[in-house]
Amino acid sequence: MKQAAQAREVDVLVVGAGVAGLSAATAAAWSGKSVVLIEKSDTIGGTAAIANGSIWIPNNDPAIANGFTCDLESQVRFILSECWDGFDESQKWCGVSKETFLRVDRYVKSGLRVARDLTNTRVQTFTQLDKIFKRYFFSTKDSVDSVRQALGPNHSRSDDELAKAACSSWDYHWENKFNKVPYGKHIWAAFDLRLAGKFFFSGFRKHLWHIVQNMVSIRSLSSLADQIPNLFTKFWGFGSGLILVERFRKHLDRQKVPILKRHELVAVATNGDRVTSVDVQTADRQTLTWKIRDALIIASGCFSHQLTGDGVQDSYSVKSSCVAPGNDGDAIRILKNADVQVNQNPRPVLAQTVIQLAKEKNAISHEPVFYFYGDSFFLVDRHGRRVMNEKLTYHDRAQHHVGNAEQEFLFLVCDRRFKERYWGLGIAVPFDQKHMIVGNNESTLHEEIDRELRDNDCDFRLADNFSANLRETKIAFNEFARTGDDREFGRGKNAFDVLGYMKPDRDHDAPSRSMQPLAGEELYACIYGLSTFGTHGGLVCDEDSRVLNSAGDPWNNLYAVGTCAASFLNGHYPSHGMSIGTGMVFGYLAGLHATSNTKRL
Ligand SMILES: Cc1cc2nc3c(=O)[nH]c(=O)nc-3n(C[C@H](O)[C@H](O)[C@H](O)COP(=O)(O)OP(=O)(O)OC[C@H]3O[C@@H](n4cnc5c(N)ncnc54)[C@H](O)[C@@H]3O)c2cc1C
Incomplete structure (x- = not known):
């Protein structure tokens, strides 16, 4: 692989080391082209590193192994009907915009291939979410009855299958008529004893005082007995999102893809429909210019920490945001003079x-x-x-x-x-x-x-x-x-x-x-x-994650992935896992597209 760091010239520059940027850099690097990932903060992982880490991918391999497959066309309609008032199955593009339809379609149908490629290449190992959540989603007779009630009388599943479903994590809007199998679609990074041990002990040290306070405040012995196992089954300060991003980081390290912390994208230079170079500010306030040969993939997160002035703060009276600190809407601000479409959706997650x-x-x-x-x-x-x-x-x-x-x-x-x-x-x-x-x-x-x-x-x-x-x-x-x-x-x-x-x-x-x-x-x-914990506005993209200009045409080499791209969820929330899910899937697809490597999947 070429050494891009000294040359300040790179084939693919990825901005933002959250899940979307890490996934994009991973995919782009398969081509052997030079890839550099820059991150303005001094931590890697962005919001996923502090998230639960569930990933919504229908027909994922663990779900197939458990017999929970679903019709992907219905899953496209599930998302569209939940999120768009104009949804109408009989209309072209189901009554929504072409790019919205195609993006939902791409996500639903590519997720399984992206997850499989990451698994086959040993970048990630995924498991079904219920493995960890068994304590919360239990398989008793009444939970089986509950699944039966949810499915209605015409299902053909055995009690064994229903019991498995009862342990699975569910789509939040499970009653939607297009969603015949409302569970089994959530995967997350599988447990890793070494990583979990590392995070557990750092979390334990960090939160020791709170843990002691909690234990001391418990007066009932049976409550205490119930809580003690939690000390070992819960991991303070992280969900499996941290394992997910750590695995990406380690892989990129092995691939010798530089991840430059405290490097902030501050300006983008363009020529026609191409990005030609970018300015990056370093921690010591030096401005470096990077020439972009193939593509710029922006994955700089949402604008949750910059809601004031966007009309969101007033109508929503927001008190705080829990996303990673760098989510200041940099992508929109930096590209404000470029010919890009921005979706101003004021509805946050x-x-x-x-x-x-x-x-x-x-x-x-x-x-x-x-x-x-x-x-x-x-x-x-x-x-x-x-x-x-x-x-x-x-x-x-x-x-x-x-x-x-x-x-x-x-x-x-x-x-x-x-x-x-x-x-x-x-x-x-x-x-x-x-x-x-x-x-x-x-x-x-x-x-x-x-x-x-x-x-x-x-x-x-x-x-x-x-x-x-x-x-x-x-x-x-x-x-x-x-x-x-x-x-x-x-x-x-x-x-x-x-x-x-x-x-x-x-x-x-x-x-x-x-x-x-x-x-x-x-x-x-x-x-x-x-x-x-997120916003829905952002740069409007096509299904390949190329940013669209005001005429609706894609930029040649400018991509936006993760929460800096406008979300097709449109202020709605059909299920958990769609944010990390879309970040990981569109990030990966953009990395392949930017390096002309889409046949890989
Ligand atoms: C507590 C919590 C739990 C959650 N649980 C889930 C869940 O279980 N499942 C799910 O799907 N979603 C979940 N989410 C949401 C999900 O984690 C995020 O939406 C997702 O991780 C965003 O990924 P991203 O890569 O787009 O952005 P981020 O992870 O926010 O990464 C953006 C990165 O870009 C960097 N950056 C910004 N501007 C620049 C710049 N100019 N130059 C260089 N770098 C820059 C930032 O510092 C940041 O590191 C949760 C969120 C929270 C807060």
Whole structure:
């Protein structure tokens, strides 16, 4: 391979060492051409390194091995119908734009080949997500019944297959009529003892204080017994995303592809429909000019940390973003004078954040933010009233904050058992106990929440009727839990509520697995606001990830992959895994396309 670093001339320059950039550099390097990957921060891995790491790829090899195959045309329609109001099967391109249709089609149909190529070349090893999530997606009789309920009466699957499905991770919008097999599509980087050991010990050291605080705060022996295994089965500060990016990094290292940290793309020079050179700023503020022979692949992430001024901040009242710090919308800014199409989609990918965590801009504790495991809890507004089925996914739950000043903040209320069992050590990062507000009863909880809001510089306050209403809400919820029938929001009525976010709990004795009456007078609460973990706008590309100009024609050698490209999800969230999935798949395809190596797949 040619040594590009000294020459400052390179065949393919990739910008951004997140999953999309790492995947693009890996694919481009197969051609033997010179490839350089630059990264403006001093860490490699971008957002995937702090993510759970699930990857949505229908008909992936582990799914096929388990007998869970699906019709890919239907999967294209599943995504389009979830994300685009104009979807109409009878229309050309299903009623959406040509580039949207072709990109969805390309993703759905190429994902399996990309994953297989990465596996065959030993760059990655993937496993089905359920292998790790078994604790949360369990195979008991009622979970099999839940899958049966989800599939409807006309399925032809055996109980064994249903039990396997019950352990698999599900698409969030599983009821979509095009989605006949709503599980089995999520893979992630397989467990690696050496890497896990390394990350485990660094995470353990980093979070030791929180772990000790959590353990000490647990009063019930059975909760403690339940939490201790979590110390060993959970890895603080990372999901398998870190293993995914670390494997890419090691492979590129072996291939001698330079990854230049603290090198920031600052300008792009063009001639007609080609990029000719780029300016890169180094840590010591030197500006280097790199001549581009074949292609520039930009994978610089989204604009989650630069929402102000894009119209997003106002309508969404976003408190924080948990994506990697470099996500400042550099691609759009740097190319603003070039003839490129930019999709200004203002709808970010949403999750809730605990307000104290929002202050630490990039901090996220997965457990209380993403997943609401457990049973004896509910979420109320400032009037102490429930507003939703709390088992909705994070993105759907977060919609309740949008454009609704009354619900700028919502309050999770639970009993001690819930706090000890489900919020202790965290699925990825242990939750700081000091963020949990405690009250001896509804009135003191009211006072304590208001105090916490004040301490966090929020003007928002609880309504005067909060504690009285909260008392009624608790009585009503406990009755729903005792009968297994949530007459207000139907929590626990569908298979997803029952299977997702729930681990077996030996103290649970109510009819619905998703609800248990709150025990005792003492109450705990946590304050939630709105957070983003991605944006949907970005550079508009064709199915080969070439950036389109204003006439809709592709640039000759300019590619955008990952979250700096406009997403076909259009502000929606049909399932988890589509962000790392599209980053990895389109990154890989762009790397092959840029080096005229598409026949490889
Ligand atoms: C907590 C959490 C959990 C998540 N879980 C999942 C999940 O399970 N599955 C899933 O699909 N998605 C998940 N996501 C989302 C997903 O991780 C990201 O959307 C995805 O990793 C983005 O990848 P990317 O390569 O496009 O961007 P990034 O990973 O953000 O990488 C962009 C990189 O470009 C660098 N960069 C930016 N500008 C420049 C420049 N000018 N010059 C050089 N470098 C630059 C940045 O420093 C950064 O390293 C999660 C996100 C979070 C925060």
